[in-house]
Amino acid sequence: MRRAFGASLPTDEELAVSREITEFDRTLAFFDGPEIVATAGIFSYEMTVPGGTLPCGGVTRVSVLSTHRRRGLLTAMMRRQLDDMHERGEPLAALYASEAPIYGRFGYGLATYQAAVEVDRSHAGFAKALTGSGRLAMVDVPTAVGAFTRIWEQARRDQPGMLRLDERWIRSELADLELHREGASPHYRVLYQIDDNPSGFAVYRIKLAWDASGPNGVLRLEMLVATSPEAYAALWRHLLDVDLMARVSAEMRPVDEPLRFLLADSRQPKTRIEDGLWVRLVDVPTALAGRRYAAEGRLGLRVRDAFCPWNDGHFELNGGPHTAECRRHDGNPDLAIDVADLAAVYLGGNRFRTLMEAGRVEELQPGAVARADAMFATNRAPWCPSHF
Ligand SMILES: CC(C)(COP(=O)(O)OP(=O)(O)OC[C@H]1O[C@@H](n2cnc3c(N)ncnc32)[C@H](O)[C@@H]1OP(=O)(O)O)[C@@H](O)C(=O)NCCC(=O)NCCS
Known part of the structure; x- marks a missing residue:
């Protein structure tokens, strides 16, 4: 799969993280002699749908080596996966597509969108002062795994499109592999609690830079999930107040992000809408x-x-x-x-x-x-x- 995507071979650490979430009995490979020439996998998820949750096969790791493309290998894997999900009684399938034209022919439709946002910190004041009695703390990975899983579990209940992530999954999200840093810092993990009740978290990196006018860093938000408007506002305020940063950027944010209405300058955040999940009934x-x-x-x-x-x-x-x-x-x-x-x-x-x-x-x-x-x-x- 790494070869098909043009990436370097995985390190032992990456393989160990991947092994934790891989379902080997739902992993497919095509062999040409001893060589693997195509791959695909499924994660057994539960997805929130309006008013409930349903089992959902998360289709992943789809690749065909360039020497074996356009001979029907993807089509054969799609066939096998959909037959398998049908037999198991998994009514939904979902995936992220590398290219938009690939999956429509197999019955996948573009069902969610996501926003890539950027806030200029010089325009990042809130329209109203923050209220709220909670407190923020930086937490280590073991604390984060427990608290973030609880918050996720509560937040996903009324957010259509969200998947159930257990502690194993949250641990993998927090693995902080060198591969994902792209020159930025290790993870910062921030927890918001009211009376010891976790109600929101954020995970981000910072990348320092300096130019003639001074500090010009970027804070890259990777995840922010909150179960109350108060936690949501406090976490965004924190992100926008980190010193030495010129901008805060994030991908995979909701398209109805309330942040625009917290800010005094509603031309922020600058937003680009991208495709999110492709879903198959x-x-x-x-x-x-x-x-x-x-x-x-x-x-x-x-x-x-x-x-x-x-x-x-x-x-x-x-x-x-x-x-x-x-x-x-x-x-x-x-x-x-x-x-x-x-x-x-x-x-x-x-x-x-x-x-x-x-x-x-x-x-x-x-x-x-x-x-x-x-x-x-x-x-x-x-x-x-x-x-x-
Ligand atoms: C995308 C990919 C998996 C397709 O695999 P493949 O085995 O060549 O696909 P198939 O031979 O089964 O093609 C089935 C049909 O889809 C079409 N198709 C395949 N890839 C396509 C693409 N990227 N864009 C448009 N059409 C595509 C084929 O032309 C074929 O159409 P036809 O039946 O009308 O001739 C393969 O090109 C690949 O590994 N790409 C790089 C990694 C990647 O993008 N993976 C997807 C991750 S989400």
């Missing part, structure tokens, strides 16, 4: 029945799925804030949609209307698109803050 009726809907409603969906024919057909969804059911149906459908586009709207990150205006959703009964959008709406943009 491995089992359409289970996935649709496994989330909750903002408005009570009924929808007849004609789903097209060429790669996983068990999903192809007409389904009736009856859903609302408290219950949802989805089953095969013979009546007249309201909408026709490809399975990848259904995945794109599934977590609430896109609208049916947008896809209709791009010619991807067909409204077969008047008003169906508006009803679908009212049902699928979420109060937070879906966000996946962890990479895999």
Whole structure:
């Protein structure tokens, strides 16, 4: 895999960190003689969907050596993985794509976005003074693993797109490998607590630089997760107050980051929107029945799925804030949609209307698109803050 991505071979330390999270019984390799020429893997995750959680296969480490490309090896691995997830009853799959055109043909749709942000520290004052009784502390790795896992567990419950990360995963996130430093410092791990109750954390690095006008450093935020607005504001204030930094930058932030509204200068943070998770509904009726809907409603969906024919057909969804059911149906459908586009709207990150205006959703009964959008709406943009 490292060769296919043009990276150097892994060190013993990198292999040890990787071994902790690898599921060998879900790891695939293609051999040409004794040589591995293609790889793929799956992590057994649980994903938060609107109103609940569902098992989700996190597809990862997909690579084909350049000598063996365009012969169908990726297609064969995708086939094997989706059959495996289907047999296990894992209704969702998700991945990060190296290139956007690769995975649509296998039924993956762009379901979450993420923001790359940068705040100029000379414009980083808050509109209102901070209130709050919590305190910040730098913590060591063992303390961080316990506290950050608890915070993550609480935060993920009402954040669609977030994956369950146990202590093993948080330890791997905090491994602080040289590979990830790119000339910056080791990790700083900051915990925010109120009365000994952990309610937010941030992990960052700093990179010092000097020019003719003085210090010109960059603080690179890697993770900030909070379970209360107070913890969120205190952590951002801390990041924006670190001395000798000219800028704070972060990737993989939520697109509805409240920071803009904490700052007095709402032209900050400078933001670039990028693609986040590509999601696949491995089992359409289970996935649709496994989330909750903002408005009570009924929808007849004609789903097209060429790669996983068990999903192809007409389904009736009856859903609302408290219950949802989805089953095969013979009546007249309201909408026709490809399975990848259904995945794109599934977590609430896109609208049916947008896809209709791009010619991807067909409204077969008047008003169906508006009803679908009212049902699928979420109060937070879906966000996946962890990479895999
Ligand atoms: C992307 C990659 C895995 C594709 O593997 P592959 O074995 O060549 O793919 P396949 O032969 O099964 O191709 C299946 C189809 O997808 C298309 N396809 C594959 N890679 C594509 C790409 N990068 N962009 C657009 N189309 C692509 C193929 O042309 C083929 O289409 P066709 O059936 O119409 O001819 C491989 O090129 C690779 O390892 N790239 C570098 C690492 C990487 O980007 N990995 C993905 C990590 S998310």
